[in-house]
Amino acid sequence: MFKAELSDPNILKTSFDAISSIVDEVQIQTDSEGIRLDALDRSHITFVHLELKASLFDEYVCDEPEKINIDTDELMKVLKRSKSNDRVIMSLDEGNFIITFEGEAKRTFKIRLIDMEYEAPSPPELEHPTKFDIPFALLKDSIQDMDIFSDKIALIVDSEKFRASAEGEFGDANIEYLHGEKIDTEAKSIFSLEKIREMLKADKFSDVATIKLGNDMPLHLSLKMVSEDGELSFLLAPRIEADD
Amino acid sequence: MFKAELSDPNILKTSFDAISSIVDEVQIQTDSEGIRLDALDRSHITFVHLELKASLFDEYVCDEPEKINIDTDELMKVLKRSKSNDRVIMSLDEGNFIITFEGEAKRTFKIRLIDMEYEAPSPPELEHPTKFDIPFALLKDSIQDMDIFSDKIALIVDSEKFRASAEGEFGDANIEYLHGEKIDTEAKSIFSLEKIREMLKADKFSDVATIKLGNDMPLHLSLKMVSEDGELSFLLAPRIEADD
Amino acid sequence: MFKAELSDPNILKTSFDAISSIVDEVQIQTDSEGIRLDALDRSHITFVHLELKASLFDEYVCDEPEKINIDTDELMKVLKRSKSNDRVIMSLDEGNFIITFEGEAKRTFKIRLIDMEYEAPSPPELEHPTKFDIPFALLKDSIQDMDIFSDKIALIVDSEKFRASAEGEFGDANIEYLHGEKIDTEAKSIFSLEKIREMLKADKFSDVATIKLGNDMPLHLSLKMVSEDGELSFLLAPRIEADD
Numbered sequence: 235m236f237k238a239e240l241s242d243p244n245i246l247k248t249s250f251d252a253i254s255s256i257v258d259e260v261q262i263q264t265d266s267e268g269i270r271l272d273a274l275d276r277s278h279i280t281f282v283h284l285e286l287k288a289s290l291f292d293e294y295v296c297d298e299p300e301k302i303n304i305d306t307d308e309l310m311k312v313l314k315r316s317k318s319n320d321r322v323i324m325s326l327d328e329g330n331f332i333i334t335f336e337g338e339a340k341r342t343f344k345i346r347l348i349d350m351e352y353e354a355p356s357p358p359e360l361e362h363p364t365k366f367d368i369p370f371a372l373l374k375d376s377i378q379d380m381d382i383f384s385d386k387i388a389l390i391v392d393s394e395k396f397r398a399s400a401e402g403e404f405g406d407a408n409i410e411y412l413h414g415e416k417i418d419t420e421a422k423s424i425f426s427l428e429k430i431r432e433m434l435k436a437d438k439f440s441d442v443a444t445i446k447l448g449n450d451m452p453l454h455l456s457l458k459m460v461s462e463d464g465e466l467s468f469l470l471a472p473r474i475e476a477d478d
Numbered sequence: 479m480f481k482a483e484l485s486d487p488n489i490l491k492t493s494f495d496a497i498s499s500i501v502d503e504v505q506i507q508t509d510s511e512g513i514r515l516d517a518l519d520r521s522h523i524t525f526v527h528l529e530l531k532a533s534l535f536d537e538y539v540c541d542e543p544e545k546i547n548i549d550t551d552e553l554m555k556v557l558k559r560s561k562s563n564d565r566v567i568m569s570l571d572e573g574n575f576i577i578t579f580e581g582e583a584k585r586t587f588k589i590r591l592i593d594m595e596y597e598a599p600s601p602p603e604l605e606h607p608t609k610f611d612i613p614f615a616l617l618k619d620s621i622q623d624m625d626i627f628s629d630k631i632a633l634i635v636d637s638e639k640f641r642a643s644a645e646g647e648f649g650d651a652n653i654e655y656l657h658g659e660k661i662d663t664e665a666k667s668i669f670s671l672e673k674i675r676e677m678l679k680a681d682k683f684s685d686v687a688t689i690k691l692g693n694d695m696p697l698h699l700s701l702k703m704v705s706e707d708g709e710l711s712f713l714l715a716p717r718i719e720a721d722d
Numbered sequence: 723m724f725k726a727e728l729s730d731p732n733i734l735k736t737s738f739d740a741i742s743s744i745v746d747e748v749q750i751q752t753d754s755e756g757i758r759l760d761a762l763d764r765s766h767i768t769f770v771h772l773e774l775k776a777s778l779f780d781e782y783v784c785d786e787p788e789k790i791n792i793d794t795d796e797l798m799k800v801l802k803r804s805k806s807n808d809r810v811i812m813s814l815d816e817g818n819f820i821i822t823f824e825g826e827a828k829r830t831f832k833i834r835l836i837d838m839e840y841e842a843p844s845p846p847e848l849e850h851p852t853k854f855d856i857p858f859a860l861l862k863d864s865i866q867d868m869d870i871f872s873d874k875i876a877l878i879v880d881s882e883k884f885r886a887s888a889e890g891e892f893g894d895a896n897i898e899y900l901h902g903e904k905i906d907t908e909a910k911s912i913f914s915l916e917k918i919r920e921m922l923k924a925d926k927f928s929d930v931a932t933i934k935l936g937n938d939m940p941l942h943l944s945l946k947m948v949s950e951d952g953e954l955s956f957l958l959a960p961r962i963e964a965d966d
Contacts, residue, residue: 315626343650345648404834405800405818405833407829407830408831584899590891
């Protein structure tokens, strides 16, 4: 038996808003410790990891581990129907993932489980030379529309600043943020702006994003709840190309 | 002479938002008692009835009965231009239905009357076995996007609950609302979700909707003003089909 | 060297929202007194004039006159990225017009200067027989959607009222506003509603618009800051045609 109850649907909604734009199908794994999900997009550019601990939920029961294979679009269609003050209850029956929203009315949605072979991908172990925090809203506001001039973006960090930079035929855009961390090296990698924008959809998950950057290394972006009960993180492969 | 003055344009706007999505042309009938309209959509699925009593208006004059034949899209284009605190004055000249909005400026719109044969339809007399009230906002929020999984919806009532249910290939949706009425029978009919959504546009007319349901019978949905000065009601034919 | 700093990006944003919908490319001229721009749309129907005095800026430096040739769409894409509480700094380098927004992060956009022959147009000297003020929000709200019935609009002023009137096959629209000025003549000209709508985009520039009208003469619409540090004005050629 699996049952998980939350007083606020926004964590699920914002997580799957990002996840459903990255992968079409996903396997949610549940056990007594909580819920987790590891997925890799079709082109092997973005790895996404979600973890929601049992302690996050108002009620959490999971007798034996379950693997919930689901179409992320169908799931997102349902999550979009939630309202901020609805309680959310997740459960399973024979062939369905069941989501119930309890507000003035009780609304139950059953989403068909799908049949698929799924081997949960493991992210590569990486040692990033730099790490810093940035307000997520600031990151989102600054970066998401930088496609004014280009479809790729350089992310650069040095001892003082984090910079995002896009160069195009008609103009350049450059964002600077004083990160206030002790960083004693420089790092720079180039990414697809479209792929970054997918991750930025998770803006209700956490106020602060932690970024790890290296030279021509994947971007590691992680969002952690203050309570440490949940984490959503992304690993995005760099675009390897000359950029001068 | 016909002249009717209202301090609030929203009743007209919300009524014709629904009406114009159901019928293209309509005949508004006026007499000393007020304004009424009965219309049937082209496919004979939805019957709509609007009644605004003379007492609803701040000023109401109608010397002799008038029949105002009008294109509902043209009328809605004008009503959309009203602002919440505008006074509305309706009148007639030789060939036009005249709507005036009085705010900081005075805005007058003349809509050409159209030439048509119109026999106001009469709805069938029906004895529904069940009747209950439901907050209109709740009805709208719950039902309007149930097309996630299907384009038809079963409406079911029993002694305890009102249920709306949609089943599809990829999932099911089910809404439950405790109606709190004394109902000692069950009733179930299936409707087109698209047709229901047209009626739900009238959400500023009244806070409460009264629903009458039977087995494979038309849905009767009525919206009444608290003051009893106005009523907007719909009769929607069921889809006759097996739904197990 | 040219540098101009403003504490509020809205004046630029609202000005170029209108300007970029009227002309594709423009020459901004700067000298020690401030910034100005005169432009004529391709079809020679709308003339637009913008003037922002040095005194408007928190900091203003311009050693020698500069001519900044720029694509208005590229400029508008950048200005749209500003937020209300950003500081804006404009400057120049060899081949770029540089706009910096300073908020929580510092965002710098370089827009390529374009190569063009540009002779700043001079508007004709006109003596309009009438002149009056009107709240700009009222003008915008009343006029912008008058295309319900027609794509042209008559603007008429007499001793009492300013009227905007559109007549079409399916209906007429008529707006009246008591201008409260001493006007002892009548004037009427007809304009393209689409062209008027372009000017109305500048709605954050000033609360009040000053209108000058004549018979079959261009419309003069001017927006002045209370501080007299800036002006945005338009001259719109009339449509010459019989309209009765």
